[in-house]
Amino acid sequence: MRHLLPSGDASRRRRTPSKSRSRTVRLGLAAAAAATGLCATLVPGAQAAADNPYERGPAPTVSSIEAARGTYAVSQTSVSSLSVTGFGGGTIYYPTSTADGTFGAVAVSPGYTASQSSIAWLGPRLASQGFVVFTIDTNSTLDQPASRGRQLLAALDYLTERSTVRTRIDSTRLGVMGHSMGGGGALEAAKSRTSLQAAIPLTGWNLDKSWPELRTPTLVVGADGDSVAPVSSHSEPFYTSLPSTLDKAYLELNNATHFTPNTSDTTIGKYSLSWLKRFIDNDTRYEQFLCPLPRPSATIEEYRGNCPHNS
Incomplete structure (x- = not known):
């Protein structure tokens, strides 16, 4: 039942x-x-990567931006002065991997009487963090800043149009750096080509002290012990003359000289990298190292800037 x-x-x-x-x-x-x-x-x-397609590499930390090398393996290729026009050749450092697409690029000029060997340390250091870096020789070691500015632009044009690594570069994301007269040249290049995304003069020298025309985010690096281009007559007036609306910063190195940028330097490396990442790659993950403004320390005499950044 x-x-x-x-x-x-x-x-x-x-x-x-x-x-x-x-x-x-x-x-x-x-x-x-x-x-x-x-x-x-x-x-x-x-x-974050989906929001910003230009980000390259893992999220940064203090130790990663202070490291002598980043996560990318680096290759390099020499460029003979005989194969180029407008500058003196140089060395291209670039990430070996093509898995992440194209990279931003930076041309770097040496100073008065110097060759690319004086700024060569920046090549692998920045390239291993996700940039194509071109350390150049100038047509003459005695070239003045205006000439060095033109040569930096000629080097960028070669890099993006004719070099063997041109397909690895995003030609809309370019910057310039330079030491001494090369630093003055970086300012000249940014003045001439407002499409540049970043400029970093390192203990720069230039008879022109006023740069209100610049539209390129600029990090001015000076040294408290610089007797060749004293900050009072070079880096400081360069910085203060930049438009107040521009993304800009002034880093004065503590216990440093005019020639400090010629050897590997952690403070120059970390803030240059952060500036290039922030403005060439628009990578806001690096904003934390630039804003709030770094405070004086054993390596920083003074740091000025406008925060937060606009772009």
Whole structure:
């Protein structure tokens, strides 16, 4: 004889399959959410990378920006002065990997009487963080800043149009650096080509002290013990003459000389890298190292700037 359930139990029994299906759906949604969370964990910064396609490399830390080398393996190629026009050749340093697409690029000029060897340390240091870097020789070691500015631009044109690594470069994301007269040249280049994304004069020298025309985010680096281009008559007036609306900063190195940029320097390296990342790659992950403004320390005599940054 078939036993009949009370009406209430029958009702509960009829609802059971529906409840099971609901539970299955809920479990499926939970699993999907967990998987999404796992993916976000496994791919840090995935959303940030989607928001900014120019980001390159892992999220930065103090130790990573102070390191002599970043995460990219670096290759280099020499460029003979005989194969170029407008500058004296040089060495291109670039990330070996092509998995991340194109990179921003930076041309770097040496100073008066100097060759590219005097600023060569910046090549692998910056390239290993995700840039193509061209340390150049100038047509003459006696070239003045205006000439060095033109040569930096000629080097960038060669880099993006004719070099063997041109397909690795995003030609809309370019910057310039230079030491001494090369630093003065970096200012000249930025004045001439307002499309540049970053300029960094390192203990720069230039008879022109006023740069209100610049539209390129500029980090001026001076040295408290500079007797060749004293900050009072070079780096400081360079900085103060820049438009107040421009993204700009002034870093005065403590216990440093005019020639400090000629050898590997952690303070120059970390803030130059952060500036290039922030403005060539628009990588706001590096904003934390520039704003709030760094405070005076054993290596920083003074740091000025406008925060937060505009672009």
